[in-house]
Amino acid sequence: MTLLNVENLSKEFGGVHAISDLTFTINPGTIHSIIGPNGAGKTTLFNLITGVYTPSAGRVLFQDQPVTGLRPNELAARGMSRTFQNLQIFMNMTALENVLVGRHLHLNTGILPSLFRWPAIGRGDRAATVMAKDLMAFVGLEKYIGWDADAMPYGALKRLEIARALAAEPKLLLLDEPAAGLNATESREIDEVIKKVAAQGVTVVLVEHDMKMVMEISDHILVLDYGRKLTEGTPAEVRQNPDVIAAYLGQVG
Amino acid sequence: MRSVLSSRWAGLLLLAVVIALLPLGLKNNFQFDIAVRIGFNAIVVIGLNLLIGYAGQISLGHAGFLGLAAYFSAITVTRYGWPPLVSLLAAATLVGLLAFIIARPVLRLKGHYLAMATLGLGIIISIVLNQEAGLTGGPDGMAVDPFTIGAFKLVKAREWYWLVGALLWLAVWLSLNLIDSPVGRALRAVHGSEVAAEVVGVDTTRYKVMVFVLSAVFASVVGSLQAHYVSFISPQQAGFFQSVEWVIMVVLGGMASTYGAVIGAVILTALPQVLTALEDYEHMIFGLIMMLVMILLPKGIVPSAGALLRRVSSKAEGGK
Amino acid sequence: MLGEFLQYLFSGLTSGAIYALVGLGFALIYNASHVINFAQGEFVMLGGMGTVFIAAAGVPLPLAGLLAVLLATVVGFALEKLAVEQTRNASVVTLIIITIGASIFVRGGAQVAFDKQFHTLPSFSGDTPINILGATITPQSLWVLGITVVIVLLLQYFFTRTLLGKAILATSHNPMAARLVGINVNAILLMSFGLSAALGAVAGILITPITSTNYEVGIMLGLKGFCAAILGGLGSGFGAIAGGVILGVAEALGAGYISSEYKDVIAFVIILAALFFMPSGLFGKRGTDRV
Numbered sequence: 001m002t003l004l005n006v007e008n009l010s011k012e013f014g015g016v017h018a019i020s021d022l023t024f025t026i027n028p029g030t031i032h033s034i035i036g037p038n039g040a041g042k043t044t045l046f047n048l049i050t051g052v053y054t055p056s057a058g059r060v061l062f063q064d065q066p067v068t069g070l071r072p073n074e075l076a077a078r079g080m081s082r083t084f085q086n087l088q089i090f091m092n093m094t095a096l097e098n099v100l101v102g103r104h105l106h107l108n109t110g111i112l113p114s115l116f117r118w119p120a121i122g123r124g125d126r127a128a129t130v131m132a133k134d135l136m137a138f139v140g141l142e143k144y145i146g147w148d149a150d151a152m153p154y155g156a157l158k159r160l161e162i163a164r165a166l167a168a169e170p171k172l173l174l175l176d177e178p179a180a181g182l183n184a185t186e187s188r189e190i191d192e193v194i195k196k197v198a199a200q201g202v203t204v205v206l207v208e209h210d211m212k213m214v215m216e217i218s219d220h221i222l223v224l225d226y227g228r229k230l231t232e233g234t235p236a237e238v239r240q241n242p243d244v245i246a247a248y249l250g251q252v253g
Numbered sequence: 254m255r256s257v258l259s260s261r262w263a264g265l266l267l268l269a270v271v272i273a274l275l276p277l278g279l280k281n282n283f284q285f286d287i288a289v290r291i292g293f294n295a296i297v298v299i300g301l302n303l304l305i306g307y308a309g310q311i312s313l314g315h316a317g318f319l320g321l322a323a324y325f326s327a328i329t330v331t332r333y334g335w336p337p338l339v340s341l342l343a344a345a346t347l348v349g350l351l352a353f354i355i356a357r358p359v360l361r362l363k364g365h366y367l368a369m370a371t372l373g374l375g376i377i378i379s380i381v382l383n384q385e386a387g388l389t390g391g392p393d394g395m396a397v398d399p400f401t402i403g404a405f406k407l408v409k410a411r412e413w414y415w416l417v418g419a420l421l422w423l424a425v426w427l428s429l430n431l432i433d434s435p436v437g438r439a440l441r442a443v444h445g446s447e448v449a450a451e452v453v454g455v456d457t458t459r460y461k462v463m464v465f466v467l468s469a470v471f472a473s474v475v476g477s478l479q480a481h482y483v484s485f486i487s488p489q490q491a492g493f494f495q496s497v498e499w500v501i502m503v504v505l506g507g508m509a510s511t512y513g514a515v516i517g518a519v520i521l522t523a524l525p526q527v528l529t530a531l532e533d534y535e536h537m538i539f540g541l542i543m544m545l546v547m548i549l550l551p552k553g554i555v556p557s558a559g560a561l562l563r564r565v566s567s568k569a570e571g572g573k
Numbered sequence: 574m575l576g577e578f579l580q581y582l583f584s585g586l587t588s589g590a591i592y593a594l595v596g597l598g599f600a601l602i603y604n605a606s607h608v609i610n611f612a613q614g615e616f617v618m619l620g621g622m623g624t625v626f627i628a629a630a631g632v633p634l635p636l637a638g639l640l641a642v643l644l645a646t647v648v649g650f651a652l653e654k655l656a657v658e659q660t661r662n663a664s665v666v667t668l669i670i671i672t673i674g675a676s677i678f679v680r681g682g683a684q685v686a687f688d689k690q691f692h693t694l695p696s697f698s699g700d701t702p703i704n705i706l707g708a709t710i711t712p713q714s715l716w717v718l719g720i721t722v723v724i725v726l727l728l729q730y731f732f733t734r735t736l737l738g739k740a741i742l743a744t745s746h747n748p749m750a751a752r753l754v755g756i757n758v759n760a761i762l763l764m765s766f767g768l769s770a771a772l773g774a775v776a777g778i779l780i781t782p783i784t785s786t787n788y789e790v791g792i793m794l795g796l797k798g799f800c801a802a803i804l805g806g807l808g809s810g811f812g813a814i815a816g817g818v819i820l821g822v823a824e825a826l827g828a829g830y831i832s833s834e835y836k837d838v839i840a841f842v843i844i845l846a847a848l849f850f851m852p853s854g855l856f857g858k859r860g861t862d863r864v
Contacts, residue, residue, distance in 0.1 A: 543674030
């Protein structure tokens with residue numbers, strides 16, 4: 001079984017092809033990286049997979065079920081969760097509450113039980129709070145548990161997004177540039193977090209510019225260029241691919 | 254968590270004590286009347302605060318919902334002899350249904366466009382109430398029979414005070430419950446970042462529609478009661494100004510604060526009464542006070558006061 | 574038939590031109606600050622009432638009009654300097670409430686400084702109606718339309734040809750970048766408030782001979798200007814003009830052919846319908862949220 005199949009996926013914005021005719025699969029239990037120069041369509045691809053955008057053509061299968069055109073919240077309910085390149089933190093809430101929102105799908109969200117605060121609501125929240133604190137510790141944020149989100153530093157907010165996404169207990173976790181804007185130490189720590197997540201059986205798809213990190217932790221790499229697939233394979237294969245060296249790595253070194 | 258719970262009950266207890274003891278300080282019918290009106294406004298504003306302050310949506314049309322319910326109760330009770338309580342519940346159901354139907358298309362809009370759409374809906378309702386004179390009495394308004402529950406008849410402001418006080422307490426309790434629940438967090442998440450809320454499974458449309466309907470029902474219940482209380486209704490109560498005034502109460506008291514909503518209602522209902530002494534200068538001073546409060550306390554009274562208290566207490570701790 | 578239609582159209586175009594001017598004021602301030610200035614209607618009132626009372630004090634009418642525009646402009650400056658600029662990091666909602674407070678303040682002030690009566694001004698060039706294809710149009714309507722067109726052309730020139738105009742546009746697109754290239758953003762804000770106040774005042778003077786004026790006239794006109802700006806798409810000057818004209822004509826045709834009592838309902842239904850299909854107005858910026 002494959003976890004995610006992307007078949008002939010395309011997205012146009014006013015005549016410009018951000019993604020064209022892209023096909024690939026993601027197997028469960030791997031760390032899968034998507035790389036490519038700026039403007040290659042990586043974030044657009046994430047937005048298509050997670051339902052933020054609707055594709056112009058093609059389809060997406062999640063656990064062998066067609067999911068094209070489903071809303072992000074419906075995809076989340078099926079086990080997909082993600083973080084954002086430009087932080088999307090609930091700045092009007094505390095750090096802990098951000099993670100608790102990630103628990104949404106697993107809690108009682110009936111309107112009457114909430115209005116009249118049936119005992120089940122309190123019980124659910126207490127259990128969720130314990131779990132959310134554990135998750136914050138898991139990503140290394142234990143010291144920020146009582147903080148307001150808008151008072152936290154950038155690096156901590158990047159992890160907070162990961163904790164929030166994990167709270168939903170996803171099967172597939174998509175991380176959009178989790179190390180962007182972080183220093184080398186912070187980057188390495190995020191590395192460790194991603195490895196720990198994968199070790200727990202969550203499939204991770206990663207968009208990242210940090211080549212060192214990508215080569216080190218990925219099982220499989222997909223290289224995009226101008227919305228098309230340039231190549232894919234293991235880090236070793238990708239590293240030796242002449243197209244990749246010319247189009248992408250060549251620029252770097 | 255425990256401290257949150259206890260502070261919640263402390264606030265509710267304090268509110269109950271204030272409601273219970275306030276009549277000792279009220280000297281005459283006029284003062285009871287103002288207290289009742291404050292209560293009515295506060296209940297509407299608590300509902301509206303869930304929509305505006307917590308979910309980050311806006312409505313400049315809620316007076317339309319209040320007006321519809323007021324007229325529904327007035328007409329069914331006064332003309333057709335329905336029991337007022339039945340009429341109130343029927344009105345709340347109908348208004349809730351109407352809000353549910355219009356919420357989906359309207360709440361697709363954002364920010365100022367949403368303000369415009371709700372403003373338009375409110376104005377349409379108030380014009381219809383104005384024009385359908387055969388049914389509503391038109392601009393002259395219509396008289397309304399008093400509120401009765403069985404053989405018990407509510408007439409005096411003193412009697413109404415207890416009913417409205419109890420309902421206000423209930424509204425605060427419901428609002429605090431809702432906010433401190435997964436639903437409440439989902440509402441705030443909608444405000445914080447819709448897309449982030451969606452990718453963790455929050456059906457943002459559902460919550461926006463839900464809170465819109467809930468706030469409309471709050472306004473509806475107040476509309477029915479207020480019609481009986483004032484014993485007269487006119488389309489003005491459903492007008493644009495009323496809607497704007499409630500939004501001001503939400504912002505002035507402090508967005509995303511249930512007690513802020515109450516404080517906003519107290520100040521903006523009582524202030525004009527105090528300022529009437531200034532006669533011609535009343536409106537100028539009123540406008541000036543509004544501007545000054547918002548300039549000095551841009552987050553609203555309760556959140557700004559809370560921040561100040563926290564600063565003072567952390568300074569005190571730092572000194573130790 | 575045609576005569577009747579033209580009659581409604583003329584009346585619609587006249588009020589539409591006024592809505593357009595007020596709507597332009599909204600668009601200007603929105604562009605500079607992202608604030609909906611709910612005191613916009615009071616500038617319109619100040620234009621009309623100001624002219625009436627300054628003229629009553631013995632000042633010749635054209636000069637009185639000029640002074641009234643100046644008065645409104647000063648009030649616009651004051652609103653920006655004393656209120657909007659004082660609230661650095663306030664949210665947009667807070668700023669909007671401040672402008673509502675300002676509108677109540679200005680209206681209250683007008684009630685004290687002027688009075689609560691209705692007043693009118695003489696038409697600019699007589700009241701002999703002009704016949705066009707079976708319909709009549711008053712010279713004042715022509716003044717309204719003519720001056721509106723001139724103002725629109727002047728603004729067009731201002732924003733595309735002058736450095737100041739371009740600076741205002743640049744600031745509205747990206748305040749941070751504007752600041753970096755040395756544009757004084759506060760000065761731009763001040764200019765925008767002054768300019769839209771002047772626009773509103775001109776509209777107020779133009780309309781007074783037709784509809785007369787009093788201290789509360791700004792409420793409804795401000796509301797209609799807001800509708801025009803939203804219908805056209807916030808921040809688009811062209812949109813505000815189109816929105817104003819569409820709104821005015823829709824009202825007039827609705828009142829003429831369907832029901833005069835329900836003319837506002839018709840106008841709002843049109844706006845709502847437009848927003849349901851075009852959630853950012855007719856000419857507003859739309860685009861996918863970047864995440």
